[in-house]
Amino acid sequence: MGAAGGPGRAGLVLGLALGSAGLVAVLVLAAWRRRRRPMREVLFFPSLPSCTEELLAQAAGPEAAARPCPCPLPQRDCSLSRLLQLLLSARRSLDLCLFSFSNPQLGRAVQLLHRRGVRVRVITDEQYMGLRGSQIGFLRHAGIQVRHDQDTGYMHHKFAIVDQRILMTGSLNWTTQAIQNNRENLLVMEDAEYVKPFLDEFERIWEEYNPINYKFFSNGSK
Amino acid sequence: MGAAGGPGRAGLVLGLALGSAGLVAVLVLAAWRRRRRPMREVLFFPSLPSCTEELLAQAAGPEAAARPCPCPLPQRDCSLSRLLQLLLSARRSLDLCLFSFSNPQLGRAVQLLHRRGVRVRVITDEQYMGLRGSQIGFLRHAGIQVRHDQDTGYMHHKFAIVDQRILMTGSLNWTTQAIQNNRENLLVMEDAEYVKPFLDEFERIWEEYNPINYKFFSNGSK
Numbered sequence: 001m002g003a004a005g006g007p008g009r010a011g012l013v014l015g016l017a018l019g020s021a022g023l024v025a026v027l028v029l030a031a032w033r034r035r036r037r038p039m040r041e042v043l044f045f046p047s048l049p050s051c052t053e054e055l056l057a058q059a060a061g062p063e064a065a066a067r068p069c070p071c072p073l074p075q076r077d078c079s080l081s082r083l084l085q086l087l088l089s090a091r092r093s094l095d096l097c098l099f100s101f102s103n104p105q106l107g108r109a110v111q112l113l114h115r116r117g118v119r120v121r122v123i124t125d126e127q128y129m130g131l132r133g134s135q136i137g138f139l140r141h142a143g144i145q146v147r148h149d150q151d152t153g154y155m156h157h158k159f160a161i162v163d164q165r166i167l168m169t170g171s172l173n174w175t176t177q178a179i180q181n182n183r184e185n186l187l188v189m190e191d192a193e194y195v196k197p198f199l200d201e202f203e204r205i206w207e208e209y210n211p212i213n214y215k216f217f218s219n220g221s222k
Numbered sequence: 223m224g225a226a227g228g229p230g231r232a233g234l235v236l237g238l239a240l241g242s243a244g245l246v247a248v249l250v251l252a253a254w255r256r257r258r259r260p261m262r263e264v265l266f267f268p269s270l271p272s273c274t275e276e277l278l279a280q281a282a283g284p285e286a287a288a289r290p291c292p293c294p295l296p297q298r299d300c301s302l303s304r305l306l307q308l309l310l311s312a313r314r315s316l317d318l319c320l321f322s323f324s325n326p327q328l329g330r331a332v333q334l335l336h337r338r339g340v341r342v343r344v345i346t347d348e349q350y351m352g353l354r355g356s357q358i359g360f361l362r363h364a365g366i367q368v369r370h371d372q373d374t375g376y377m378h379h380k381f382a383i384v385d386q387r388i389l390m391t392g393s394l395n396w397t398t399q400a401i402q403n404n405r406e407n408l409l410v411m412e413d414a415e416y417v418k419p420f421l422d423e424f425e426r427i428w429e430e431y432n433p434i435n436y437k438f439f440s441n442g443s444k
Contacts, residue, residue, distance in 0.1 A: 010232030017236065021243065042419040046375065099393070153268065153403030156393050169407065171321070171378050171393065181375030183427065185391065187409070187416065194409065197264040205405065 038190035045172060045184035047079040052105045055081060059088040059112055079186065080179050083168065084109055086188060090118045090162045095202045097123040097157040100131075100173040107135035111142045122146040123205050125155040135174075147209035155205070159198055167195045260412035267394060267406035269301040274327045277303060281310040281334055301408065302401050306331055308388060308410060312340045317383040317424045319345040321376060322353075322395040329357035333364045344368040345427050347377040357396075369431035377427070381420055389417045 051073040069075055087094070087109050094113055101107070101124060114120045122139055126148040129136040140146050149155045159169035170186035172178055189195065273295040291297055309316070309331050316335055323329070323346060336342045344361055348370040351358040362368050371377045381391035392408035394400055411417065 010236065014232060014236040014239065017240065040413075040415050042416060044419070044423055149405070151403070153399070153405070156400065156404040156406050158393050159407070169392070169409070171380050171391075177375070178378065181373070182378040183371070183376070184378050185381070185420070185423070187391070193262050194264060197266075198407070201266055201407070 039166060039188050040191070041082075041188040043079040043082055043170075043186040043188065045079050045179055045186070046181055047081075047179050048077070049073055049180070050078040050081050051075050052081060052084055055084050055088060056105065056108055056112065059109070059116075080105070082188075083186065086162060086166060086168060087160065088113070089166075092163050093119045093121075093161075095121050095123075095161040095164075095199075097155070097159050097202055097205065098174055099125045099154060099156045099158055100128045100175055101135045101139075102131070102133040102175045103179060104135070104176075106174050107138055110135070110139060110144070114139075114142055114144050120144045121202075121206065123155060123157075123202065123209060124148050126150060127154065133175075147206060147211070149209060150214060157201075159202075161195065161199060161202065164199060165195065166190050167198050169198065261388060261410050262413070263304075263410040265301040265304055265392075265408040265410065267301050267401055267408070268403055269303075269401050270299070271295055271402070272300040272303050273297045274303060274306055277306050277310060278327065278330055278334065281331070281338075302327070304410075305390065305408065308384060308390060309382065310335070311388075312384045314385050315341045315343075315383075317343050317345075317386075317421070319377070319379040319381050319424055319427065320396055321347045321378045321380055322350045322397055323357045323361075324353070324355040324397045325401060326357070326398075328396050329360055332357070332361060332366070336361075336364055336366050342366045343424075343428065345377065345379075345424065345431060346370050348372060349376070355397075369428060369433070371431060372436060379423075381424075383417065383420060383424065386421060387417065388412050389420050391420065 051069040051071050052075075053071070054069045054075050075081065084105060087106070090113050094110065096110070101122075110120060110122075120139075122136070122144060124136055124146060128134070129146075129148055136146055157169075158171065158173055159167060161167050167189045168186055169189075170184065172182075172184040172186045178184055273291040273293050274297075275293070276291050276297050297303065306327060309328070312335050316332065318332070323344075332342060332344075342361075344358070344366060346358055346368060350356065351368075351370055358368055379391075380393065380395055381389060383389050389411045390408055391411075392406065394404075394406040394408045400406055
C-alpha cells in the first residue's frame with residue numbers, strides 16, 4: 001500500500017501542478033480580455049453635417065434630454081459629434097490649447113462643462129483670440145480661465161485633454177470652416193506615453209503665460 | 223525496484239513538465255524583449271537652432287559625409303534634426319500631405335530622397351503652394367509628383383508617412399516660421415492602428431486630386 005501510494009501521490013502533485021497552472025493561465029487571460037481597451041481613434045474632417053443639439057441637451061441635464069433634435073439633420077455618426085461626445089464626457093478637468101476657437105457648438109459644450117463644475121483651462125493665441133466669431137470672449141465672460149501668448153510666433157497647438165486621460169490632437173482648429181470645409185485630422189488617444197508629454201507641455205505653457213508675466217507698455221497698450 | 227520506479231518516473235515526468243514550461247516561458251519572454259519597440263515620440267517646437275548640414279551631407283553620399291558642419295551651431299538634439307533624420311531614413315516611399323511647405327532644409331531632404339530613388343508623392347493646398355518661399359515649385363521642377371485641391375476649403379493636413387510605416391503628424395506646417403517661432407507638436411508613430419487610416423486618407427485624396435479630375439474654365443484660367 002505504501003509503495004503503491006508513491007506514484008498516486010506523485011500523480012496527484014503533477015495533476016495539481018498542471019491544474020493550477022491552467023487555472024492561473026485562464027484567469028490571466030480573462031483579466032487581460034476584461035481590461036478596457038484604451039481609446040485609439042482617428043477622426044477625419046470635413047465632417048458630415050449633423051445635428052448636435054441632442055448631445056448638448058443630454059449633457060445640459062436629464063430634463064432637457066427628451067427634447068427632440070430640432071432639425072432634420074442626422075444625429076451622431078460624424079466626426080464633429082464624436083469630438084463633442086468625447087468633450088462632454090469630461091468629469092473633472094478639460095485643458096484646451098487651441099490656436100483658433102470659433103465653433104459655437106464646441107463653445108457651448110465648453111461652457112456647459114464649466115457650469116457642471118469641470119475645471120476648464122484655455123490656452124490660446126493672442127493674435128487669433130480677438131478675431132470675429134472667436135469663442136474666447138464668451139468663455140472669459142462665463143468665468144473660464146484663459147491665458148495667451150505675447151509672442152510674435154503663434155501658439156499653434158490644437159489639442160484638448162479630458163480628465164488628464166484622453167488626448168485629442170491633430171491639424172483641426174476648432175472653427176466651423178475647418179470642421180465643415182477643410183481636410184483635417186484629429187487623433188484620439190488614451191495612451192499615457194502620448195498624453196503625459198502633452199500634459200507637461202500644457203502646464204509649461206500655462207505657467208509661462210501666467211498674467212503676472214504679461215508685459216504692458218508705457219502708453220497703456222500692450 | 224519496480225514499485226520504487228513508479229514514483230521515480232512520475233517525479234521525472236513532473237520535473238520534465240515543469241522544466242519545459244519554465245523553458246517555454248523564458249524563451250517567450252526573451253523573444254518579447256528582443257522585439258524592437260515601435261517608435262512612439264512626441265516632438266515639440268519651436269526647435270532649438272541647430273546645424274542640419276551634417277545630416278543632409280551624410281544622406282547625400284559617403285564622400286560628403288566627412289564634411290564638417292560649416293557653422294558653429296550644435297548638431298542634432300533638436301526637434302528639426304529629429305524630423306530630418308526620420309525623413310532621411312526613408313528607403314522605399316515618402317508620402318507627404320502638407321498644407322504649407324516652405325522650409326528649405328526639409329525641401330532639400332525631400333529632393334535628396336527623390337534622387338536616391340525613393341518614391342515621393344506630395345499632396346498640398348492650392349492656395350498656399352504658390353506663396354513666396356514655397357518649396358512646391360522646386361519639388362515639381364525636380365520631377366516629384368505633386369497634387370493639390372481645387373476647393374475653397376483648405377487641404378489642412380500636416381502629415382508624412384515614411385516607407386508606409388512611420389507616421390509623423392501634428393500641428394506643424396513645414397515652414398521655417400513654424401519650426402523656429404511657433405508652439406507646435408509632432409507625433410511620431412509606428413503603430414499600424416494609427417498609420418493605416420492615414421495611409422488610406424492619403425490614397426483617397428491622391429485619387430481625388432488626380433489631374434484628370436481638375437476643372438479648367440473656358441477663359442483658360444482655373
